Amino acid sequence: MTQLAVSRKTQSLVVTPAVVAHRGASGYRPEHTLEGYRMAIRMGADDIELDLVATKDGVLVARHESEIGTTTDVADHPEFAHRLTTRTIDGVVLHGWFVEDFTLAELKTLAARERLATLRPDSAAYDGACGIPSFNEVLAMVGAESVLGGRSIGVMAELKHAAYFDSIGLPLDEMLLSDLRRHDLDHPRSRVTVMSFEPTVLRRLAHRTRVAVVQLLEAADKRPADLIAVGDPRTYADLCTREGLAWIDEYADGIGAHKSLVLPRDDSGAISTPSALVREAHRMWLTVHVWTLRRENRFLPLNLRRGAGPGAAGDLAAEAKAFLDAGVDGLITDHPDIVLDVLREADVLRSGGQGSRTA
Template identity: 75%
Template sequence: MVGDAGVVEGQGAHSCHPTERRFPPHLIYGAHPALTRRSPRRHAHAVRRPDDAGVTVTRESEVLDRAASLVVTPAVVAHRGASGHRPEHTLESYRTAIRMGVDDIELDLVITRDGVLVARHESEISRTTDVAGRPEFAHLRTTRTIDGIELTGWFVEDFTLAELKTLAARERMPGTRPDNTAYDGAEGIPTFNEVLAMVGAESVRRGRTVGVMVELKHATYFDSIGLPLDEPLLDDLARHGLDGPWARVSIMSFETTILRRLATRTRLPVIQLLEKAELRPADLEVDDPRTYGDLASPEGLAWIDEYADGIGPHKSLVLPRDGSGAIGLPSTLVRDAHRLWLTVHVWTVRAENRFLPTNLRFGGAPDALGDMAGEVRALLDAGVDGVITDHPEIALGEWRRRHAAFTPHPPGAGWLRP
């Protein structure tokens, strides 16, 4: 059956179709951290790769001597769900991505006034909800400085969950994605618990484990106002049985402080996100001048290696652009990270011309679709372990072309346990 957004129902990357893969893509990292971490957190000197009999062990030299992925099959991760087709961070956006066959969904978490984690990309919500047109909340409009940026609007931390649940979700980029506006108002803001329950139900229904990559937003800011994110995060994961070593869950942040703290409290994989090279982590001390470019250097990666299991770099750190905006040869970042057994999940790959390198654009219209598949190919050729994308169907199509002969295996992580 053909589902929404041109998706063939039941034929995703991890579907039960006999020709499609069902082996967990995060075989090195995420599927069983307890087997792969070296003291105190991570990887031993071998990786696990499947053969016809099941799982074998491969020496590290066979992987590290080439620019190859550390995982058997690089993951396709749905950025805020299938946000190229539905308003971001709605349950239908996540469901659409799962129907497409993604390996993981990515979601961002912020926190309400009464301490409930909800899925929003940032705490200011005027761009993604109808709050600006709700007179009963006009008094909550205010100005805040968050992560060094002054913002005016409505903020999740000023709402109780009950109040937030009265708002309707909307498309963030209506000019770029006008078709998505047809779904404006169809849903509200989901809680983290609701997302986990939905993903668990979909995993059971489809007979494959769908992973969750969680990004913690504004963690230092929320600490400063008495709403730390780590405790409710760990509580919610435990409530769904996703706090053990087999859970298909990763925890990400651009801020180093929250990740270093969580690295001592959970066995779940921790991923340090990396912004464009010239930007700087919001939580570093004033006298610490390091940028994300510094953290992406071999010295910076060695520092990240003390607490994290992987990195999530902006795609420009892997595929630098020249003065004309075109991509050429990849940087050494993937190879440098893999030498430390840090996995690499790159973000954010989008299909519209305005987000693509100039040499992969089709025509001059910024909102027309370009050659996103070409960018995915370049990233996979660079050896990344996962691609985080608004348009997972395009990345999955490229994945299928590369892995058509992959031998299917039963799922073995997260909600579906061995």
């Protein structure tokens, strides 16, 4: 049955198991748009998840990453052609247009585009119809939707490329705290969670705010960019050990784990038995969210793929049930409606016919 849990560190209320809309209802609308976030909220998502990067004039905006050539129509704007460039971010060489080279006013002249247009043509039909929102706009919208729907909606905000933005004089944590205070959300019961793949910025924030903090964990063989920069050899697999989780427990309330860290795939590409990660994290009172659940075959384990082609809809519901059985506290998904149906069915079964989760 759906419950409201209280974080032992922040005293913030969290819905468990939670359905978190990854970049909004991004299976149906271009990601990181007010329209996508609003759609997810009205589907019934408990939280929306968004990635934050900084503009040239120091404003947080919602984009998956700093480079925006694939998620906006910037290439169609001749006035910005001279800003096409190449730079290295987190050790990766990228060619395109970058948020930090634009002011907020300039970004507001651009329109969002579907990043996975081949897989999601229905979403791509909305290309050009949605703008790029600032974090302030997202927080204002969530506040309005919370009042309209009569329920508190959570915001899980990921700071992207934090060490890189530090290096160019645009500290994301400073901007985040400023925006939260502007909306009176920098307190332990605000339903705001701040996340990052980089421990450094989270450790810094843990001493400055009491909103919930979640350490994101990539696939086991990868390494946090900030640790690489200082010569720390640890991988995400190292952070999943008891020692690594104890270190995370010093500053975080939970972890956001790549799916493979909780439900590894066997040699055939099918779901295997759960790892010990959820059990070990829960021993330390760390919550566990998993990412990212998507319905297209391309993203599903082999045994849950259905139909022909990578874009065909597979059995996302079965994958969601498998993660619930593994004991996770939150499911981060592009298709919140499908995962919500799974939670509602589980609520009904557990309550003997009357579920507790509302639409």
